[in-house]
Amino acid sequence: MADLAQATQQRAARTRWLLLAPALVILLIAASGPLLITLVYSFLTPGDYGGVEWQFSVDAWFNVVMQRDIFDDTLGFSDAHLSIFARSVKLSLMTTVLCLFFGFPTAYFIATRPKKQRDLWMLLIIIPFWTNLLIRTFAVVELVRNEGTVNTLLLWLGVIDAPIQMLYTEFSILVGMVYVYLPLMVLPLYAAMERLDFSLVEAAYDLYATRFQVLRRVIVPLVKPGVVAGSILVFVPSLGAYVTPRVMGGGNQLMIGNLIELQFGQGRNWPLGAALSITLLGIVMLALLLYVRAAGSEEPHRG
Amino acid sequence: MTKTLATTAMFLALAAPAFAEGELNLYNWGNYTSPEMIEKFEKETGIKVTITDYDSNDTALAKIKAGGHGFDIVVPSGTYVPIFIDEGLLMESKPNEMENFSNMDPQWVDVEFDPGRNYTVPWQWGTVGVTVNTSVYDGDIDTSAVIFDPPEELKGKINVTPEMNDLMGLAIHYVGGEQCTADKEVLKKVRDMLQAAKPSWISMDYGMIEKYAAGDVAAGSNWNGASMRARAKNADISFGYPQEGYPVWMDNAAILADATNVEEAKTFLNFIMAPENAAMLSSFARYANGIAGSEEFMPEDMKTAPEIVVPAELKGAAYVARTCPPEATKLYTAIWTELQK
Known part of the structure; x- marks a missing residue:
C-alpha cells in the first residue's frame, strides 16, 4: 500500500519534470546561450572592421580598466572607462533615491484611498507604461530643452532672462530616468502597503507615537520588502540604461550602456564591448547581493 | 469544406498582391x-x-x-x-x-x-562644414575654428556630429595635417586641441535640423544639406566651408x-x-x-543655394574623403573614445 503511494508520487514528480522540461530547456538556452557567446567573444581579438577574429586574447579585459597611452605607450588606468562607470553608478543610485522619494508618498496616498478608487489611481500610474519608452523620453526632452515648456514658462513669468541649459546635462539624464522608472518603484511599494494592516498605525497613534515615529517604527519596517524590491527594479535597469542617456545626454555624457554600444559600432571593438557587458553584469550582481544581505539581516528584527 | 475553401480564397485574395x-x-x-x-x-x-x-x-x-x-x-x-x-x-x-x-x-x-x-x-x-546661427555670432564662419576654438558667443551652444572620420579629418586639417595620417606628432596636437575644445560643446549628436531651427544649438559641424534644411526653417542659419580643409563625401x-x-x-x-x-x-x-x-x-x-554652390576661393580647401587604413583608424578611435566619455 505504501509502495503504491510512493510509486504514484514518483510518477507525479516525473510528469511534473517532463512537463516543465520544454520551458526549462528554452530558458537555459535563451538565458545562458547569449551569455556564453558574450563571454567567449570577450576573449577574442577584434576584427579590423568589427566582428571578431578567432584568436585568444585578454586585451579586452585588460582594457576595461587599464589602457596603454597611444602616444608614449605608458600604462595607466583607463580614465574614460572609469569615469563612465562612476557616472553610471552615481546616476543610478540617485535615480533610485529620487524614485523612492517620489514613489513612497505616491504609493502611500494610493493605498490609503477607498478600495474603489485605488484601481483608478493605479491605472494612472500604469498608463505611461503602455507608451513606448522612446516617446516618453522625447516628451521629457520637450519639457527641458532650451526652447521647451519649462524654459518658455520661466521666461514668460520673468523668473529667468535667458534659458537654462538643462538638456544634455547629467541633470536631464536624471530627470528622464526618474520619470521613466518611477512606476517600477510605485508598483511594489503599493503592493506592500496594500497589505499593511492600518490598525497597527492606529494602535501606534493610540500609544502616543508622533507621525514621524509611526512612519519610521511602524510603516517603513512593514513595507521594507516593497522598498527593497522597488529599489532593485529601478537600480538594475538604470545601470544598463541606454535610450535615456543617449537622448538626454547628447552623446557626450555616456553611461555604461552607451559605452558598450560604442564598442560594437564606431569603436569596432566587439571583444571590449563583450567584456564591458560582463563587467556590467558583475556590478549588477554585486548590487543585488548587497541588497539581499541588507534585506536578510533585518529579518529577525522584524520577527 | 465550404468553409475551408472560403478561407483559402480569402487568404489568397489577401496575399496575392504582395506575392505578385x-x-x-x-x-x-x-x-x-x-x-x-x-x-x-x-x-x-x-x-x-x-x-x-x-x-x-x-x-x-x-x-x-x-x-x-x-x-x-x-x-x-x-x-x-x-x-x-x-x-x-x-x-x-x-x-x-x-x-x-x-x-x-x-x-x-x-x-x-x-x-x-x-x-x-x-x-x-555633399560636404561637411560648419553651421552657424548668425544671429548669435556674425563673424567669419568659413573656418573650423567655429567648433575647435569657438568665439565666446558660441561656447556651450555647439553640437559636433559624432561621425568620427569626418571630424578627425576636419581636426587634422585644422592643425595642418592630411586626412588619414598616422603621424603621432600631428595626432597629439589633434588630441590636445579636441580636448581643449570639448568643454565648449553641448552635445555630440545626430538629427539636429530641428534643434538648429529652434535655436537649441547655435553652431556645429554639419552636412551642407542638413544645414540648408535648417535654413529653410530659420533664415539666420548659415553654412561655412572651413578654409583649413573640409571633406567631400x-x-x-x-x-x-x-x-x-x-x-x-x-x-x-x-x-x-x-x-x-x-x-x-x-x-x-x-x-x-x-x-x-x-x-x-x-x-x-x-541652384543658387550657398550650401550647394561653393565659393570659388574655398574650392581648393575641399578634399575627397578616403577610407583610412586600420592602423590610423585605431589611433583615431582611441582619441575619439577619450573625447566622448
Whole structure:
C-alpha cells in the first residue's frame, strides 16, 4: 500500500519534470546561450572592421580598466572607462533615491484611498507604461530643452532672462530616468502597503507615537520588502540604461550602456564591448547581493 | 469544406498582391529618402518599399555584418564602400550595365571606392562644414575654428556630429595635417586641441535640423544639406566651408550580397539613376546627386543655394574623403573614445 503511494508520487514528480522540461530547456538556452557567446567573444581579438577574429586574447579585459597611452605607450588606468562607470553608478543610485522619494508618498496616498478608487489611481500610474519608452523620453526632452515648456514658462513669468541649459546635462539624464522608472518603484511599494494592516498605525497613534515615529517604527519596517524590491527594479535597469542617456545626454555624457554600444559600432571593438557587458553584469550582481544581505539581516528584527 | 475553401480564397485574395508585385527593403540614413520618390516608384513598379533608418555608417556596417537583417539595399558613404566590399557584404550588381547608367555624371563613374561602378550608384553627395546661427555670432564662419576654438558667443551652444572620420579629418586639417595620417606628432596636437575644445560643446549628436531651427544649438559641424534644411526653417542659419580643409563625401546605394529581392533592388537602382527621380532625392535631402541632367528638375532655390554652390576661393580647401587604413583608424578611435566619455 505504501509502495503504491510512493510509486504514484514518483510518477507525479516525473510528469511534473517532463512537463516543465520544454520551458526549462528554452530558458537555459535563451538565458545562458547569449551569455556564453558574450563571454567567449570577450576573449577574442577584434576584427579590423568589427566582428571578431578567432584568436585568444585578454586585451579586452585588460582594457576595461587599464589602457596603454597611444602616444608614449605608458600604462595607466583607463580614465574614460572609469569615469563612465562612476557616472553610471552615481546616476543610478540617485535615480533610485529620487524614485523612492517620489514613489513612497505616491504609493502611500494610493493605498490609503477607498478600495474603489485605488484601481483608478493605479491605472494612472500604469498608463505611461503602455507608451513606448522612446516617446516618453522625447516628451521629457520637450519639457527641458532650451526652447521647451519649462524654459518658455520661466521666461514668460520673468523668473529667468535667458534659458537654462538643462538638456544634455547629467541633470536631464536624471530627470528622464526618474520619470521613466518611477512606476517600477510605485508598483511594489503599493503592493506592500496594500497589505499593511492600518490598525497597527492606529494602535501606534493610540500609544502616543508622533507621525514621524509611526512612519519610521511602524510603516517603513512593514513595507521594507516593497522598498527593497522597488529599489532593485529601478537600480538594475538604470545601470544598463541606454535610450535615456543617449537622448538626454547628447552623446557626450555616456553611461555604461552607451559605452558598450560604442564598442560594437564606431569603436569596432566587439571583444571590449563583450567584456564591458560582463563587467556590467558583475556590478549588477554585486548590487543585488548587497541588497539581499541588507534585506536578510533585518529579518529577525522584524520577527 | 465550404468553409475551408472560403478561407483559402480569402487568404489568397489577401496575399496575392504582395506575392505578385514584390517588395523591397531599403536600409538608409534617417530623414534621407524622399517619400514622394518612393511613392512614385511604388506606383510605377507596384513594388512595396519598406524603409528602415540608421544614423551612422558604423551602425549600418555592424547590423549588416551580424546578418539576419532582411534588407536588400544599403546606402553607405564612399569611405565605407571598400569596407563593405572587402567584407563581402555587397553584391556585384553591375549598375554600369543598367539602362539609366548613361545618366551618371562622368566625374562620379571612376571613383576610388568603386572604380567603374560595379557595385554602387550615387545617392547624394555633399560636404561637411560648419553651421552657424548668425544671429548669435556674425563673424567669419568659413573656418573650423567655429567648433575647435569657438568665439565666446558660441561656447556651450555647439553640437559636433559624432561621425568620427569626418571630424578627425576636419581636426587634422585644422592643425595642418592630411586626412588619414598616422603621424603621432600631428595626432597629439589633434588630441590636445579636441580636448581643449570639448568643454565648449553641448552635445555630440545626430538629427539636429530641428534643434538648429529652434535655436537649441547655435553652431556645429554639419552636412551642407542638413544645414540648408535648417535654413529653410530659420533664415539666420548659415553654412561655412572651413578654409583649413573640409571633406567631400558621397553616399551610394548598393545591393546587399544576401538580398532576397534582387530583381526589385536592381529596378530601384536603375530608377534612381533617372534624372527626374534623382532630382526628387535632392529636393528632399537638399544635396547634389551625381546624375547629369537632374538639375533641370530641381527647385530653383537649390541652384543658387550657398550650401550647394561653393565659393570659388574655398574650392581648393575641399578634399575627397578616403577610407583610412586600420592602423590610423585605431589611433583615431582611441582619441575619439577619450573625447566622448
